[in-house]
Amino acid sequence: MSHANAALTPRARLRLARLVVDAGWTYTTAAKMFMVAPKTAKKWADRYRAEGTAGMSDRSSRPHKSPTRTSPDTVRQIVRARWRHRLGPVQIAGRLNMPASTVHAVLVRCRINRLSHIDRVTGEPLRRYEHDHPGSLIHVDVTKFGNIPDGGGHRFVGRQQGLKNRAGTPDRPQSKHRNPLLGTCYLHTVIDDHSRVAYAEICTDEKAITAIGVLRRAVDWFNDCGVTVERVLSDNGSAYVSRAWRNACGELGIVHKRTRPYRPQTNGKIERFHRTLADGWAYARLYTSETERRAALPGWLHFYNHHRAHSAIGGKPPLTRLTNLPGHHT
Secondary structure (H helix, E strand, O other): OOOOOOOOOHHHHHHHHHHHHOOOOOHHHHHHHHOOOHHHHHHHHHHHHHHHHHHHOOOOOOOOOOOOOOOHHHHHHHHHHHHHHOOOHHHHHHHHOOOHHHHHHHHHHOOOOOHHHEOOOOOOEOOOOOOOOOOOOEEEEEEEEEOOOOOOOHHHHOHHHHHHHHHHOOOOOOOOOOOOOOOEEEEEEEEEOOOOOEEEEEEOOOOHHHHHHHHHHHHHHHHHOOOOOOEEEEOOOOOOOOHHHHHHHHHHOOEEEEOOOOOHHHHHHHHHHHHHHHHHHHOOOOOOOHHHHHHHHHHHHHHHHHOOOEHHHOOEOHHHHOOOOOOOOO
16 A cells, blocks of 8 residues: 555556556656656656566665664663663653653554553563463452442442441441451352353352362353363462362362462453453442342353453454354354
8 A cells, every 4th residue: 555645556656657668658748647747757667667567566765774773772771671660751761861752762663662561560571371272271269359238338329328338237247346347259260261251159258168169060061161171270379279179170180270479460361350340240330239249140241251342352252262162053
């Protein structure tokens, strides 16, 4: 495609050049027909003689030499400051005594101008991975939400009314603190690495025996979807480092892998799912009781798996990646 200010397209250049070279037209006559300068007609005719049809396409306007371009050593200093200290163009420019616009141009050229492209902990570029088929790896974790008092929580009804609702909710745990407690909702989550299909259960604790039960039911659920689970990735929580968890994985024929300590990014898919879960279900609207919120979870999971567009898989719902679903191709 020719650039926006080009007077001639590649097809028009070829017609002009052929009139001059093949038909014997003068530069002036051919230029007048295409409403360009004779010098332009001569340029395309000479290029047609030398390169043929291929010479009619646009060439890069970048100069062969750029003596004032930022030196490679300075570029390395800019990139190092960006990676290690997560500094912006103004701060880096102050350290290196150079214009901030130059620093920004270097960051754009190196594709690290946005901090979202850099790991928050190490400062290194993000390394994303994805297993090549469903069931090759599933991620497991537990996330916690405070139970909702009868009448609604403070996020929707305000702090003062929220405290009144907490105090008036029956069957709540005894509290030694000033503010009444409502207990915790332990949500055990499982997500397939390739498809992002999710499975979740609300439990009363995060003990090993509970996590093992969730894993067994999740494996059966994935089997019903035509997916055979091969590996499971977890963090280093007490439930997942226990001997019971290891034995359960062995019985199910699943290889257990754990993330590096203090490195939640390795399990980033399920961590990101927890944020989506909080925004789309846990705190999406006013729930007048914990029972009402828990009753809404199955419907939201169905929406997430079957209908919600997922940006990481091309804007399609996760279930579309399970190509081995029973009856999928009928």
